[in-house]
Structures are given as C-alpha cells and as structure tokens.
Amino acid sequence: MNRLKCLLTAALWLAVSHASAGEVEVLHWWTSGGEAKSITVLKEMLEQQGYTWNDFAVAGGGGESAMTVLKTRAVSGNPPAAAQIKGHDIQEWASLGFLTNLNEVATTEGWDSFIPPMITDVMKYHQDYVAVPVNVHRVNWTWANPKVFQQAGAKIPTNLDEFFVAADQIQAAGYIPLAYGGQPWQDVTVFETLALDMLGAQGYVKAFVDLDMKTLSSTQMVEVFTQFQRLHRYVDGGAPGRNWNVATSMVIKGEAAMQIMGDWAKGEFSAAGKQPGKDYVCVPALGTAGAFIYNVDSFVFFELNDHDSIQAQQVLAKTILDPEFQKVFNLNKGSIPVRTDMDMSSFDQCAVDSMREFKSSAKTASLVPSVAHDMATTNYVQAAIFDVVSNFAADRTADPREAAQRLAKAVKAAR
Numbered sequence: 001m002n003r004l005k006c007l008l009t010a011a012l013w014l015a016v017s018h019a020s021a022g023e024v025e026v027l028h029w030w031t032s033g034g035e036a037k038s039i040t041v042l043k044e045m046l047e048q049q050g051y052t053w054n055d056f057a058v059a060g061g062g063g064e065s066a067m068t069v070l071k072t073r074a075v076s077g078n079p080p081a082a083a084q085i086k087g088h089d090i091q092e093w094a095s096l097g098f099l100t101n102l103n104e105v106a107t108t109e110g111w112d113s114f115i116p117p118m119i120t121d122v123m124k125y126h127q128d129y130v131a132v133p134v135n136v137h138r139v140n141w142t143w144a145n146p147k148v149f150q151q152a153g154a155k156i157p158t159n160l161d162e163f164f165v166a167a168d169q170i171q172a173a174g175y176i177p178l179a180y181g182g183q184p185w186q187d188v189t190v191f192e193t194l195a196l197d198m199l200g201a202q203g204y205v206k207a208f209v210d211l212d213m214k215t216l217s218s219t220q221m222v223e224v225f226t227q228f229q230r231l232h233r234y235v236d237g238g239a240p241g242r243n244w245n246v247a248t249s250m251v252i253k254g255e256a257a258m259q260i261m262g263d264w265a266k267g268e269f270s271a272a273g274k275q276p277g278k279d280y281v282c283v284p285a286l287g288t289a290g291a292f293i294y295n296v297d298s299f300v301f302f303e304l305n306d307h308d309s310i311q312a313q314q315v316l317a318k319t320i321l322d323p324e325f326q327k328v329f330n331l332n333k334g335s336i337p338v339r340t341d342m343d344m345s346s347f348d349q350c351a352v353d354s355m356r357e358f359k360s361s362a363k364t365a366s367l368v369p370s371v372a373h374d375m376a377t378t379n380y381v382q383a384a385i386f387d388v389v390s391n392f393a394a395d396r397t398a399d400p401r402e403a404a405q406r407l408a409k410a411v412k413a414a415r
C-alpha cells in the first residue's frame with residue numbers, strides 16, 4: 001500500500017512538475033531527412049530540461065509556405081512561441097512589435113563574445129537581441145557523385161567551362177548531369193551562384209544589396225542569364241516543381257552527377273549514411289572558390305503572456321547556442337556552427353573548408369549575403385527577383401537581354 005502511495009505521489013509530482021514547466025510551439029520548415037534529424041536534436045535537448053516541444057513543421061524548402069502560415073497565425077493573434085525567421089524578415093517582424101527581447105539571456109550567456117558582429121547585427125533590432133542564430137550555411141557548393149563522374153570519364157567541375165565539358169560527357173554516358181528542382185527559391189539559389197562567379201563579390205553586392213540599376217541590367221547580368229539558360233540544357237524533364245532533397249537523392253542514388261545547392265544538401269548525404277570524400281564530393285560551386293554566399297538560420301520568439309512559456313523560450317534560446325547542441329545539430333544539418341570558438345575536430349572536410357572560407361572571405365570582402373535565403377534584401381525585392389528568374393527558367397526560349405532589363409525594372413518597382 002505504502003509503495004503504491006509512493007508511486008502515485010511520484011506520478012502526481014511528475015505530472016505537476018511537467019505541467020508547470022513551460023511549453024514551446026516551434027514553427028519551422030525542416031522536414032527533409034537531414035533537416036528533421038537536425039531539429040530533433042533541439043527538441044530532445046529541450047525535453048531533457050523538462051520542457052515540452054510542440055512541433056509546428058510546415059513542409060517546403062526555403063520556407064515560403066512556412067512564412068505564409070506564420071503570417072496567418074500571427075495576424076489572428078495566435079503566434080507560436082518560436083519561429084524560424086531569417087535575415088531582413090527579423091527586422092520586419094520586430095518593427096511590427098511581435099518579438100520578445102532576448103537581452104537578458106544574451107548578456108548572461110555572453111553571445112556578443114562568440115558570435116561575429118555581422119551576424120549579431122542582423123539578430124538585433126535597435127541594439128536589442130530579438131533573434132538567436134543557429135548556424136551558417138554556405139550556398140555556393142556543388143555536390144557530386146564521384147562514381148558517376150568516373151563512369152562518364154569526366155572531371156568534377158570547378159568552374160563553368162569545366163562544367164559544360166563534364167556535362168556533355170555525363171549526358172553521353174546516359175546520366176543526368178545536373179540534379180535540379182524547378183522552384184523559385186532553387187532557381188535563385190543557382191542563379192545567385194552564377195552571378196557571384198560572373199559579377200564577382202563586388203558586383204554581386206552592387207546588384208543585390210545596393211540594388212544598383214546599372215549592374216542589374218548590365219551586360220554581365222545578361223551573361224548570367226545566358227549561362228543560366230545554357231545550364232538548363234543539362235537538367236532532366238522532371239525538374240519543374242521538384243523538391244531540393246529529391247534532387248539531392250538523385251545524386252545520392254547515382255542517377256544524376258551533381259547538384260548546385262547549399263550545404264543543407266550535405267545533411268541528406270549524412271542522413272543516408274554517405275561519407276564525404278568517398279560517396280560524395282563537395283567543391284565550391286563553379287568558379288566561386290574563396291568566395292562565400294552565406295545563409296544564417298535563426299529563430300525569433302514571439303511576445304507571450306504565460307510565465308512558464310516565457311521561461312521555456314529563454315531556455316530554448318540558451319540551448320540553441322549551447323556548444324554541444326551547436327556541434328551535434330550542425331553535424332546533422334551540413335552547416336557550420338555560428339559560434340566562432342568551436343572545436344572543429346569532429347567535423348568533416350566540407351565543414352572545415354566552409355569554416356575556413358567563412359573566416360577568410362570576410363577579410364577579402366568576398367563574403368556575400370544570399371538573395372534566395374533572405375539575407376541580401378527585403379522580401380519585397382526578393383519576391384521580384386524570384387519572379388523574374390523563375391519565369392526565365394521556365395521558358396527555354398526567353399531572351400537573356402530582356403530578362404536583365406526586366407530584373408532591373410522589377411527590383412526598382414519593389415524597393
């Protein structure tokens with residue numbers, strides 16, 4: 001009897017203590033194999049500390065669908081506790097008064113001392129922390145299946161000229177040269193990589209950060225569209241609408257030779273048990289070695305009234321920058337830690353190279369923000385660029401000169 005009483009008391013205590021610890025509902029779009037594995041690490045670490053994680057996953061790479069759902073929830077006065085929001089959008093949500101201030105946890109944990117200022121600047125609104133960064137993704141990568149290259153007698157390309165030589169050989173050998181997903185954010189992911197190659201970092205910034213009309217409609221930009229169109233000859237008929245991770249799996253399975261994609265693609269290779277340098281190879285995409293298009297994931301926290309949930313938000317924010325979380329999460333995700341003080345010895349060569357180039361490109365002004373991933377400009381201008389580039393990509397007969405003109409006009413109207 002006594003034992004039963006003890007058990008009941010313990011159960012009751014557990015239930016009470018569980019209920020009193022806060023809950024967080026977390027909106028994100030990490031639903032592919034590698035992404036889901038990564039976000040689960042955060043969920044588990046929060047649960048280990050006695051808090052409840054309510055998963056609010058909205059599928060769709062790049063997060064467009066997630067943002068639409070979030071807006072509806074926030075406008076109806078029922079936002080989640082936390083949401084994956086990045087770059088310029090952080091400022092926008094903060095300026096509307098939705099976000100909670102994270103200064104207390106940031107000061108206690110010393111965030112300013114181990115996160116680069118170029119990132120903390122984006123996480124702050126008027127000097128106050130309103131977002132917490134998770135990682136740094138590099139966008140300009142090529143992911144290659146070395147066996148397919150070997151079969152085709154081709155060399156993994158490091159620049160555009162080499163790409164076209166290899167692509168012809170791969171096509172002749174009966175494989176798909178480029179695994180591609182025809183969705184606006186993926187089109188722009190590839191397009192911005194070509195733009196970095198052809199305009200250089202300075203020209204890239206002039207076009208997509210300064211929104212300089214001359215650069216947007218320049219002959220170099222016409223060339224970017226021309227090469228982008230040429231590249232589409234090496235894409236299979238199933239590309240329109242294809243999800244990015246399905247394209248990655250084509251490389252994993254050896255149906256396609258390579259994919260140009262950010263290093264979240266590495267998360268898919270890892271989740272499939274593949275080894276870098278053996279089963280797959282990462283090389284800086286087409287002529288962009290030494291330069292780095294960055295994409296920093298981050299979470300914001302919405303203003304809530306409930307004390308327990310507020311506490312859970314603080315714990316979640318702290319956990320995201322915990323060194324152990326930074327290590328395990330980024331190993332799964334394919335990105336590099338956002339903390340600059342991390343020991344990189346357990347990371348693979350792709351991540352080590354990425355960290356090295358992240359640091360060195362900052363010194364040579366070759367570190368540039370991604371247009372496709374909300375880093376370079378407002379979401380209005382981004383939407384205009386998405387429109388022009390994806391319409392161009394969908395029409396094989398489109399004129400590159402007209403496209404560059406259209407790009408400049410659309411950006412001008414949206415800024």
Ligand code: GAL
Nearest residue numbers: 035060061062264295297373
């Ligand atoms: C990006 C995001 C990455 C990645 C990708 C595909 O915008 O920053 O973390 O998961 O979308 O969903």
